[in-house]
Amino acid sequence: MSIKRSLITIKGIKDGLVFRLDEQCDFDELLAELQDMLENSHQAILSGPLVAIDVQFGRRQLADEQKLQILDILRTKRNLLVRSIEGFKSVEVRETAALRTPVTTISGMVRSGQVLRHDGNLLFLGDVNPGGSIVCTGDIYILGALRGMAHAGSEGSEHAIVGASYLAPTQLRIAEVISRPPDSGEEESSHPHETQMEFAYLLDGQMQIDKMANIARLRRDLNVFKGV
Amino acid sequence: MGEAIVVTSGKGGVGKTTTTANIGTALALLGKKVCLVDTDIGLRNLDVVMGLENRIIYDICDVADGRCRLHQALVKDKRFEELYMLPAAQTKDKNAVSPEQIRDIILELKNEFQYVLIDCPAGIEQGFKNAIAGADQAIVVTTPENAAVRDADRVIGLLESSHIGSPKLIVNRIRPNMVRAGEMLDVDEVLQVLNIDLLGIVPDDEMVIKAANTGEPTVMNPDSKASIAYRNIARRIQGDTVPLMQLDEKKGRFNLFKKIFGVGR
Numbered sequence: 001m002s003i004k005r006s007l008i009t010i011k012g013i014k015d016g017l018v019f020r021l022d023e024q025c026d027f028d029e030l031l032a033e034l035q036d037m038l039e040n041s042h043q044a045i046l047s048g049p050l051v052a053i054d055v056q057f058g059r060r061q062l063a064d065e066q067k068l069q070i071l072d073i074l075r076t077k078r079n080l081l082v083r084s085i086e087g088f089k090s091v092e093v094r095e096t097a098a099l100r101t102p103v104t105t106i107s108g109m110v111r112s113g114q115v116l117r118h119d120g121n122l123l124f125l126g127d128v129n130p131g132g133s134i135v136c137t138g139d140i141y142i143l144g145a146l147r148g149m150a151h152a153g154s155e156g157s158e159h160a161i162v163g164a165s166y167l168a169p170t171q172l173r174i175a176e177v178i179s180r181p182p183d184s185g186e187e188e189s190s191h192p193h194e195t196q197m198e199f200a201y202l203l204d205g206q207m208q209i210d211k212m213a214n215i216a217r218l219r220r221d222l223n224v225f226k227g228v
Numbered sequence: 229m230g231e232a233i234v235v236t237s238g239k240g241g242v243g244k245t246t247t248t249a250n251i252g253t254a255l256a257l258l259g260k261k262v263c264l265v266d267t268d269i270g271l272r273n274l275d276v277v278m279g280l281e282n283r284i285i286y287d288i289c290d291v292a293d294g295r296c297r298l299h300q301a302l303v304k305d306k307r308f309e310e311l312y313m314l315p316a317a318q319t320k321d322k323n324a325v326s327p328e329q330i331r332d333i334i335l336e337l338k339n340e341f342q343y344v345l346i347d348c349p350a351g352i353e354q355g356f357k358n359a360i361a362g363a364d365q366a367i368v369v370t371t372p373e374n375a376a377v378r379d380a381d382r383v384i385g386l387l388e389s390s391h392i393g394s395p396k397l398i399v400n401r402i403r404p405n406m407v408r409a410g411e412m413l414d415v416d417e418v419l420q421v422l423n424i425d426l427l428g429i430v431p432d433d434e435m436v437i438k439a440a441n442t443g444e445p446t447v448m449n450p451d452s453k454a455s456i457a458y459r460n461i462a463r464r465i466q467g468d469t470v471p472l473m474q475l476d477e478k479k480g481r482f483n484l485f486k487k488i489f490g491v492g493r
Contacts, residue, residue, distance in 0.1 A: 111385030112378050129381050129421055
């Protein structure tokens with residue numbers, strides 16, 4: 001056999017196996033390799049007790065009959081139980097791509113009457129004062145105090161978030177949703193050091209605030225550090 | 229070549245004119261050659277605070293339009309030989325002069341005076357643009373109120389994007405007992421938002437009002453706290469290092485010059 005990159009990767013998960021199919025190669029080649037794996041190279045590990053299989057074909061566009069062809073091959077092994085067969089939905093692909101766009105870093109200070117506009121995700125190093133605003137089509141992360149207005153996802157992205165070291169905005173906007181802090185609680189401004197880093201996001205069209213540590217629970221598409 | 233410093237605030241009534249008059253007089257007290265320029269055309273009052281209203285013959289518009297020479301328009305102070313004032317016109321409006329004309333006048337004054345202090349009108353329109361045109365540095369005056377701080381922030385933003393760059397801050401009319409009771413913003417809170425260098429703090433003092441009405445700048449009276457504050461500011465402008473005034477009244481006079489951030493907080 002030639003030394004080429006395997007077209008199919010098999011990965012063990014808690015309760016079964018994931019078959020990851022190459023996205024680019026010829027479909028027939030893929031089928032041939034799958035067949036070969038089951039009957040020869042991986043024959044040993046793929047026989048035995050009943051095991052659940054998830055098939056992922058990524059960005060490849062598959063017709064229903066092509067999916068059936070894959071299933072037919074897998075069914076030749078009686079102990080393999082195909083649980084799912086799926087790729088990325090095209091919308092998902094686009095959104096993930098948009099969210100993964102790099103973060104632009106800008107430093108300075110947004111004072112009253114000033115507007116910082118940015119296309120994409122923004123990391124702002126500095127303060128946003130009352131009367132000043134940051135308007136961004138993607139996410140806004142502020143290393144500093146947000147005392148003015150921040151509008152994330154200004155072109156309608158409801159997945160956008162606003163995070164700040166000190167989150168005390170006059171107003172927050174995400175996509176079409178506008179929210180302001182409650183009128184009570186004037187105490188805040190005196191002890192900014194005691195507050196923790198927070199972020200705002202939309203949940204069913206409602207603005208929510210949570211501490212930054214919980215951001216990973218919300219956004220599965222961010223690169224999440226899971227420990228070693 | 230002297231230094232031109234514009235005194236501005238955005239909001240009206242925070243004490244720009246009083247500050248200009250007092251710092252100018254304090255600098256003259258230190259033996260400097262100083263000229264005060266009123267750019268609040270149509271609403272002039274630096275002349276009133278200085279008590280020089282009845283000596284005005286020509287004004288800044290006359291100079292700008294060539295109706296008189298610069299020297300003819302300068303009004304000499306009653307108290308100091310080397311303190312002068314260039315008054316604004318009262319009968320015209322801000323559009324009567326252009327930033328270029330003011331810049332030329334200030335440039336001429338800088339040749340002769342060590343300090344040229346420019347009193348800026350409230351607002352951020354034509355009058356503001358005129359006032360900052362010839363300045364090398366700026367002083368922003370604010371009071372410890374949210375509205376004044378907001379406007380100061382706006383003006384700082386405009387100054388930072390102009391040729392002048394980052395201005396210095398004076399926090400005016402502080403009432404120590406209200407600050408202590410938490411009813412007034414303290415200097416730290418103001419600084420936290422505005423984030424520029426502090427030039428000085430001035431306590432609220434009835435003497436200032438009395439002095440302004442008699443046309444005698446407070447700074448002439450060494451017993452007033454505000455007077456000491458203005459003298460300190462003048463020394464800092466001159467380049468001296470002077471600790472911030474201790475505003476807490478319970479402390480004795482000896483502690484007046486202790487740093488506000490230092491002890492007992």
